Amino acid sequence: MGRGLVIMVPYVWLLLFFLIPFAIVLKISFSEAAIAIPPYTALIEWAEETYLTIRLNFGSYLFLLTDSLYAVAYLNSLKIAFVSTVLCLLLGYPMAYGIAKAPQAWRGPLLMLIILPFWTSFLIRVYAWIGILKQEGLLNNFLLWLGVIDAPLQILYTDTSIYIGIVYSYLPFMILPLYATLEKLDDTLLEAAADLGAKPFTAFLSVTLPLSVPGIVAGSLLVFIPAVGEFVIPSLLGGPNTLMIGAVLWNEFFANRDWPVASAVAIALLLFLVVPIMLFQYYQGRQQEVARQ
């Protein structure tokens, strides 16, 4: 009985507050916008008290297809999330590797330093970049002083500043799973490779890298999936020309008050993310199997 209760309580909570909400989003994406409270039409109606009529309205989805704004925003989000993920991997892998190879006593503090920024306000940390990246900001002044550039660069309000913001905010999510797999690596394998005459770099490519694939996948998905729907970073650091789907959903909902279209945007976004999310769950499950052994 106790066992059943332990499962039931969180299960029911998640059904009620995680799964059912998606069903409601799906439902509302098929209804029509209306001037009412709440601002959409009912999907199921009793016509003349006898017939149950279900009216599915595909208008919101057709709207997404016909207005190129949405396609541009979806593609742009995927592009920005992909590039940011690659940049996170390029910076995060050497860092995770360095921490995993550091003396035992150093690893704890080095990891703590990765996690520490995460405990301070994300919003404020993103805001700090405005002062650094703007035209008369610290980075431009520094580069001018170095003599690398002659005139200040426009970095803030471009895609570059979005990349900086996303890599900065999501880097810990890349490093932590990478560190977890790299730390468990058996050093004897590298010694064996060295004994067989492999140069350190060859040994890295043929032993370390393949064995760290689960960490690479887990870290990349932890960065990629939330980055696709990111709203805060593009709205603070991005320019007017950068359209990301998270911001489109936000505007559709808060500015246009079109709940059915906002729901359709959310469903379409989820469809894009189904494969990555399932991959994430698969690797998450596999890591737990490994940990269990």
Added chain:
Amino acid sequence: MRRSSFVLTMMAFGYAFLYVPIILLIIYSFNESRLVTVWGGWSTKWYAGLLHNDQMLAAAWLSLRIAALSATFSVVLGTLAGMAMARFGRFRGRTLFGGMITAPLVMPEVITGLSLLLLFVSLEQFIGWPEGRGMTTITIAHITFTMAFVAVIVQSRLVSLDESIEEAAMDLGARPAKIFFVITLPIISPAIVSGWLLAFTLSLDDLVIASFVSGPASTTLPMVIFSSVRLGVTPEINALATIIVALVTTGIIVAGVFMARQERIRKQDEQMAAASNA
């Protein structure tokens, strides 16, 4: 060793990348000048200004209450979920349960926020609850997305735990609930503490979900910060950030020292137990 100098360079760059913005925030919070780029001498006037910013204080108080409440509930639910995943093997609906536990870790916030809002609106329409939106709906939303993090932390701690002590207690006739409270809970307490702190921070930091599920009367701290950042630079935010950084750093150092001591005591106990067995 060219590779190791490459790794060291990347590490130095990475840590600088993570910390330079925070350090600059702290320095400029003491800037007399309103402009972020102009240094006008040392001053603590922005801290004083913060104390008189009633809107920000009210929002901070609301955020703190929501964070404490949702972290506490999310630790209870997340621990149960972590137990179920780590210890109960296969049960009916496990795949769906596992999916629902891990999905919130990656789900874009705009989707979670929108879907929860639409749930609350539908609920209000059909059963009249919740009436309007505010602290209750924000707290429920925060419990839902933070319990996933707690569950993962607790689960990984449980998986790496030696089950033999629990089995020994079972052999001695202890009931499951007693085993949980006397043996399992103390051992996983570091995981529960860090889960609570993580849930607290995530809740305190959340802008997007709270914006969707809050009513006009309930404005959380991130919402105030976001709107003032969009309106223009306010050095008071630098002061606020510095206070947060100081509090967090102190908290983490205290927790770290405390947990290191607990761990040492536990190791000593284990060694003594092993020695007395021998």
